[in-house]
Amino acid sequence: MSSGSNITPSVMPAHPPQREKTVHDSDAQAVPGPNRVVEPTKMTGAQAIVRSLEELGVTDVFGLPGGAILPTYDPLMDTSRIRHILVRHEQGAGHAAQGYYLATGKTGVAIATSGPGATNLVTAIADANMDSEAVVFITGQVGSKLIGSDAFQEADIVGITMPITKHSFLVRRAEDVPQALAEAFYIANTGRPGPVLVDITKDAQESDMEFSWPPVMDLPGYRPVTRGHSRQVRAAAKLIQEAKRPVLYVGGGTMRAQAAEELAELAKLTGAPVVTTLNARGIFPDDDPQNLGMPGMHGTVAAVSALQMSDLLVTLGARFDDRVTGQLASFAPLAKIIHADIDPAEISKNRIADVPIVGDVKTILPELSDQLRASFAEHGSPDLTEWWDIVNKTRETYPLGYTPTDDGLLAPQKVLETLSEIAGPEAIYVAGVGQHQMWGAQFIEYNRPNQWMNSA
The missing domain is CATH 3.40.50.1220 (TPP-binding domain)
Known part of the structure; x- marks a missing residue:
């Protein structure tokens, strides 16, 4: 979306968007999505990422694979019903996820790897923040023991994006994946819509955990006001x-x-x-x-x-x-x-x-x-x-x-x-x-x- 382009607006057939339900005070902190109960099942953190997205009602994601997010791409491509749209640059994934939200009313999802993959999302994150668009950005991160060591393709994407997101999560343990993603979708879609970043370490993706749904969300202090005084x-x-x-x-x-x-x-x-x-x-x-x-x-x-x-x-x-x-x-x-x-x-x-x-x-x-x-x-x-x-x-x-x-x-x-x-x-x-x-x-x-x- 560079300034000064001379391309005229493109036209495509209309698909009237069905906006996601706004969560009001009466049902605050209800987990987004169908909310069906899933009994505990053993899986990896990467599988839990994909399964959580499915439980949240996600059908389409935009992304570009890279080393720190590769564990998540295995279940995404092998077993998931979620459609992955491959882009040629992570910024394109972010902007596509923005457009997806505007066109469908469903939360956009963009996926990238650590370091340069994550930083390439920054423009789209800032744009989604300024234009109040519900998009969840999922990034891979180096192993939890390497954080802070200037490891290969390490970047503090949570710190970088803190001023331009509604909230950012750093997930270091596989068992925290479902709760982080459920809270991310809830925050993105309630109150003023906006972007949320979920940064997940590679070892959290590779470790085993007991997956169950829905998770218990804990967001003290986050109570968007919907009714005017x-x-x-x-x-x-x-x-x-x-x-x-x-x-x-x-x-x-x-x-x-x-x-x-x-x-x-x-x-x-x-x-x-x-x-x-x-x-x-x-x-x-x-x-x-x-x-x-x-x-x-x-x-x-x-x-x-x-x-x-x-x-x-x-x-x-x-x-x-x-x-x-x-x-x-x-x-x-x-x-x-x-x-x-x-x-x-x-x-x-x-x-x-x-x-x-x-x-x-x-x-x-x-x-x-x-x-x-x-x-x-x-x-x-x-x-x-x-x-x-x-x-x-x-x-x-x-x-x-x-x-x-x-x-x-x-x-x-x-x-x-x-x-x-x-x-x-x-x-x-x-x-x-x-x-x-x-x-x-x-x-x-x-x-x-x-x-x-x-x-x-």
Whole structure:
């Protein structure tokens, strides 16, 4: 995903993703997957890795074999029903696992050996962390007695990736394999999705152990909050009731939460303009008249000006990224902020929230809609006619467009517009990073979630 590529986004047939179930407070720390009971069976740690992945429901993995992970490749290739997709570089395995998560909703899995194999995953791990993608990275490590000795192809991959993972495990004993993998999948998929690294020593893979399933998970202190605080939801509803120029500022967290239906309900209830960031394209249909398009430095004039003139930003799963805000001091200067996000670290990180709501957007939005219905029934729905007159005038005066060519050659924007018309709403678009990515985000029409895959 190198910057500056000139390749246009590729198109492939649609396979609507089925997202994995979000684990809520009521069933916290339940082992992911089918959870069938497996009686103790003697096997090696390498066999336990493969068996654990099977029990977790994994059907596809991406990887490149090497010395420290070779013991795991024997059962993976000989006896497992898991499909292994061989790549030519470990970074490719990581990016493929990211795309797998985006396309299917299932946790991506990338496998690499120790040392250079593991460090080649770092770019993909960082990217998955920034874009909130559930991917488990499994790496081989030198023997446990060699750790710290600068052994052949030894690298402290746990230490290297600590700032860019939700969590990292170093497994030195075969008997710890099932628990580490079960916890890795749970952490990757709950709360804000993200990457988890499981580094497993070669002797742990080769040693014998008693495998049983499910393991007992022990994650003290890890309790993702999913339900928004009712007092904060009521405060948010009050601000929306009073607002004259509200905007729904929708980010990629809303996409990760699979909250398209809940967002549509809130948008229709409020009647407010909607802007969707790069990672949220398609979560609210482009053909809906309330959608002003993408905000920020590559966004539409209507979206940017609506944010700047607003008196209330209802921020849903967005992080006030610099590509959206520009100089924070001058961004939406008159707006109060409602900020709902599952990651408490994002709230008030860049812009102070007047009403912070920590929780799963999919859970928060129906609660907010219920509060608004009650408030509107008592006080009447806000009249946004004057606000929409301003917004629509801006949209009509400064439509998204480009200068047509006069040399007989096709403009890239025209190519993508035509591709969008021909491919229709069932197409999925995949882009790298660069100018072609911006053209793809601007000039292709997205009317359903998970239609647009790229790195933000």
